[in-house]
Amino acid sequence: MPGDYVRMRQSSLRRIQSDSGENMEHRVRVTMTDGVADVRLSRPEKMNALDKAMFEALVETGSRLVSQPGLRAVVISGEGRAFCAGLDMGRFAQMAGPEGGGTTAANELRLGTRSHGIANSSQYAVLVWQDIPVPVIAAVHGVAFGGGFQLTLGADMRFVAPDTRMSVMELKWGLVPDMAGMLLMPRLVRGDVIRELTFSGRVFSGTEAFAMGFATRVCEDPYPAALAFAREIAGKSPHAVRAGKRLMEVMEAGDPAAILRAESREQVQLLGSANQKEAVVANLEKRAPNFADVEPGG
Numbered sequence: 594m595p596g597d598y599v600r601m602r603q604s605s606l607r608r609i610q611s612d613s614g615e616n617m618e619h620r621v622r623v624t625m626t627d628g629v630a631d632v633r634l635s636r637p638e639k640m641n642a643l644d645k646a647m648f649e650a651l652v653e654t655g656s657r658l659v660s661q662p663g664l665r666a667v668v669i670s671g672e673g674r675a676f677c678a679g680l681d682m683g684r685f686a687q688m689a690g691p692e693g694g695g696t697t698a699a700n701e702l703r704l705g706t707r708s709h710g711i712a713n714s715s716q717y718a719v720l721v722w723q724d725i726p727v728p729v730i731a732a733v734h735g736v737a738f739g740g741g742f743q744l745t746l747g748a749d750m751r752f753v754a755p756d757t758r759m760s761v762m763e764l765k766w767g768l769v770p771d772m773a774g775m776l777l778m779p780r781l782v783r784g785d786v787i788r789e790l791t792f793s794g795r796v797f798s799g800t801e802a803f804a805m806g807f808a809t810r811v812c813e814d815p816y817p818a819a820l821a822f823a824r825e826i827a828g829k830s831p832h833a834v835r836a837g838k839r840l841m842e843v844m845e846a847g848d849p850a851a852i853l854r855a856e857s858r859e860q861v862q863l864l865g866s867a868n869q870k871e872a873v874v875a876n877l878e879k880r881a882p883n884f885a886d887v888e889p890g891g
Contacts, residue, residue, distance in 0.1 A: 628827040629668065631670075632668065640678035641671040668730050669730070670819070674735045676733045679738040680739055720773050720776075730823055738796075742761060752815035753803065760795065762794050781806045
């Protein structure tokens with residue numbers, strides 16, 4: 594049930610935050626400026642394809658940002674010619690070899706294990722961006738195929754170049770989407786659209802993605818546009834922004850009573866708080882607000 598999903602995700606966060614290791618082979622680079630985390634997939638020579646090290650780096654990076662002090666917004670993008678070309682071609686070559694994709698038992702152990710709350714590790718490479726308590730914007734250019742497309746779904750918003758090529762490509766390789774795509778796609782588009790894209794594996798543009806509902810904005814250059822919007826978010830009350838993201842997660846669970854309770858609960862915490870008073874005074878005085886940051890774990 595959706596409500597159970599939200600509760601299980603929230604209850605698993607403390608365990609997840611302690612699981613991250615070293616950033617494998619520097620697959621992901623992060624810089625922080627004025628509360629905005631600029632997260633860059635950094636394997637441009639392979640169009641940021643997903644290998645074991647990239648999966649581990651995504652999980653580690655996202656898990657650290659969950660409790661990053663002073664964090665106000667996140668932008669995730671890819672270096673070089675693409676956002677992410679999907680699963681590394683070397684992995685597909687292994688599947689075609691004598692050992693194939695591994696035994697059923699081995700695959701069940703690798704994919705069936707719930708290593709991160711309700712998810713396995715590859716699913717959590719996508720879902721971790723939803724667990725970050727501030728808005729996450731994916732800046733998407735070049736290609737976002739297969740697992741790369743599913744990675745965009747983990748963000749709260751997707752700024753996409755009009756000529757970006759995207760695809761739910763797994764059936765081309767005899768597979769199905771298994772990086773939380775089936776959980777996240779229905780939040781954005783109709784079921785028949787998901788079926789058509791999944792069964793055809795066809796490539797569609799950023800402009801078409803916007804028409805379907807996958808893209809939030811179409812931008813000629815999505816990276817600076819996403820950074821500019823992230824900075825705009827960073828200038829707002831961090832307590833209200835985080836409350837808004839929590840409300841969005843409850844909203845997507847679809848329980849009307851829970852949504853209404855959550856609205857009231859979040860508003861009670863904000864009304865009369867220091868940052869709420871500062872927002873009012875700054876607006877009345879026509880000046881930039883000076884907000885206090887959220888305490889770690891808040």
